[in-house]
Amino acid sequence: MNNIVRYAAINTKVSAQIGELLKNEDYINLLSKKNINEVFAYLKQYTHYGLEFQDIEDINEGDMHRATLEILLKKSHVKSLSKSLYFLYDDYREFYKTLFIRYEIEDLKVILRGIKTGEFNTAANTNSNLKDTLFYIGMYSDVDANLLISSENIQEFVNNLKGTIYYKYLYPLVNGKNLADINLFTLEMTLDLAYFDIFYKSIELVDKNDRKILEYIQGTNVDLLNLQWIYRGLKFYKLTPEELFNYTISHGYVFSRKDIKSLCYSSSLDEYEKRIINTKYSFLFESQNPKNIFMERRIYRYQYFKLLDIKSRSGLNISKVIVYNLLLEFEVRDIVSVVESIRYEMPSQEAKKFLIRKL
Numbered sequence: 381m382n383n384i385v386r387y388a389a390i391n392t393k394v395s396a397q398i399g400e401l402l403k404n405e406d407y408i409n410l411l412s413k414k415n416i417n418e419v420f421a422y423l424k425q426y427t428h429y430g431l432e433f434q435d436i437e438d439i440n441e442g443d444m445h446r447a448t449l450e451i452l453l454k455k456s457h458v459k460s461l462s463k464s465l466y467f468l469y470d471d472y473r474e475f476y477k478t479l480f481i482r483y484e485i486e487d488l489k490v491i492l493r494g495i496k497t498g499e500f501n502t503a504a505n506t507n508s509n510l511k512d513t514l515f516y517i518g519m520y521s522d523v524d525a526n527l528l529i530s531s532e533n534i535q536e537f538v539n540n541l542k543g544t545i546y547y548k549y550l551y552p553l554v555n556g557k558n559l560a561d562i563n564l565f566t567l568e569m570t571l572d573l574a575y576f577d578i579f580y581k582s583i584e585l586v587d588k589n590d591r592k593i594l595e596y597i598q599g600t601n602v603d604l605l606n607l608q609w610i611y612r613g614l615k616f617y618k619l620t621p622e623e624l625f626n627y628t629i630s631h632g633y634v635f636s637r638k639d640i641k642s643l644c645y646s647s648s649l650d651e652y653e654k655r656i657i658n659t660k661y662s663f664l665f666e667s668q669n670p671k672n673i674f675m676e677r678r679i680y681r682y683q684y685f686k687l688l689d690i691k692s693r694s695g696l697n698i699s700k701v702i703v704y705n706l707l708l709e710f711e712v713r714d715i716v717s718v719v720e721s722i723r724y725e726m727p728s729q730e731a732k733k734f735l736i737r738k739l
Contacts, residue, residue, distance in 0.1 A: 381469065383696040390467035391696065394704045397460065398691065400428040401711055404739055410718045411728040419719055420444040432456040446719055447513075453712050454515045460708055462519075464701055471585035472698075478582040479705060481545075483516035484523065485571045488546065490514060491528050495537055496564050521545070534562050549574040569627050576602065576629050590698040593690075597702055599633025600686065604679045606632060606640055607661060611675065614649045621645040634660060680736040684710055710736045 406427060413419045424433040433452060461480070468476050493499075494510050517525045523544050531537035538554045541547045549570050554562055576598075583594050606628045613619040613627075624644040630637060646652035653665045664678055687703045694700045714735045721731030732739045 386469070386472065387696040387698075387700075390464060391694075391700050393467060394464065394700050397463075398700070398704050398707065401707060402427055402715075404737070407714065407718065407735065407737065407739060408728075410715070411721070411731055413718075413722060415722060416446055416449060416719055417444045419715075419722065420449055423715070429453075429456055432459065446723065449719060450716060451512060451515075453715060454513070457708060457712055458515050458519065461705060464704075475582050475585040476701070477520040478579055479702075480516055480520050481578055482575050484519070484521060485546075485575055487514045487517035487525070488523075488528070488571060489568050491517075491525070491531075492534065492537065492564060492567060494529070495531055495534055533559055534564070534567070535559065545578060546571065546574060549577075573627070573629060576631065580631050586698060593697060593699050594702065595631070596633055597687075597690070597699075597706075599631055601683065602629045603632040603634050603661065604664075604682070605629060606635065607643075607656060607664060608675055608679060610640075610643055610646075610652065611649075611664075612672070613644075614646065614652055615672070674733070677734060677736060680710060680713070681738065684736050 406422075409426075410419055410422060413422060420433070423429040429452075432455065465473060465476060490510055490513060499510060511525075511529060514525050517523055517528075521544065523541070523546070527540045528537055531540055535554045535557075538547070538550045541550060550567060553567055553570060579598065583591050586594065609628060610624055613624045621641075621644045625641050628640050628644065632640065635643070643652060643655060646655065656662060656665055661682075663682060664675060667674065667678070683706070687706055690699050691703045691707075694703065714737060717734045717736075718731065721728075721734065
């Protein structure tokens with residue numbers, strides 16, 4: 381299939397969706413709201429979320445809660461991203477489905493934590509609000525959310541994943557071990573690493589030019605996630621170089637596995653920061669603001685502007701589809717940040733610092 385046939389329709393659709401994303405003016409207006417009810421009312425009346433929210437008849441705008449709004453945003457997110465599937469065919473359709481794995485993994489983590497804390501158990505299953513937050517799980521996979529929620533413990537949870545793409549990654553972590561020896565952190569990190577392994581196998585489904593675009597976008601993300609992880613590991617967790625390296629991700633765009641391993645063996649945090657200052661990611665440590673508080677925002681903001689640049693240069697290729705996917709995710713994150721700033725009565729000028737986009 382040539383690129384004109386493959387991308388003409390979907391790029392037109394995605395361009396329209398990108399055009400509907402919130403503008404700077406929308407965020408300024410949202411930051412001026414006094415409570416979450418006003419935020420919900422604005423989104424419903426003036427933004428593309430109105431199409432999703434207009435059918436909600438059982439929620440009174442005056443009774444809106446933060447958790448409820450997040451659920452509505454996740455529902456809208458799922459619906460918006462799913463629309464692209466109607467315009468994709470064959471291997472590209474299968475590749476696109478793998479993008480949902482990252483979100484499905486977040487749902488799996490929610491269930492894991494619920495099992496660990498006892499929130500998901502026989503007595504609580506019918507009352508658990510956590511079940512209402514699971515939107516991605518099983519959408520384009522054979523994962524059974526109800527079966528996983530019914531798991532009595534983490535070992536049973538892993539056994540209930542048998543036959544899915546996740547089982548081979550988690551089974552070695554629970555096989556032959558006592559429940560007390562199973563580390564939730566290790567399970568969650570393994571799931572995160574599994575996503576990247578699955579993703580990089582799936583890009584073999586697309587053609588060479590699209591593969592290069594995906595390797596650049598995802599490779600940059602891998603670089604930044606690794607740098608953030610090493611920083612936190614050195615500063616807060618006091619992990620050994622071997623432990624740090626074990627949880628880093630392969631397929632970075634700038635940093636090879638050898639480079640990442642070398643960074644993990646930095647003799648101190650100062651040495652690590654000095655080594656990053658000499659790379660294209662120096663912005664992570666140049667600011668005078670507290671590094672850890674704003675590091676995640678710096679990473680997202682860097683990616684945000686890179687995505688805008690890619691969008692401006694996109695042609696008949698996969699870039700616009702991927703850009704929309706990520707821009708929509710960033711939008712949801714920023715709306716949640718706005719809600720949090722209102723919740724804590726943060727001045728709007730201060731709240732702007734926590735947004736991904738720059739106002």
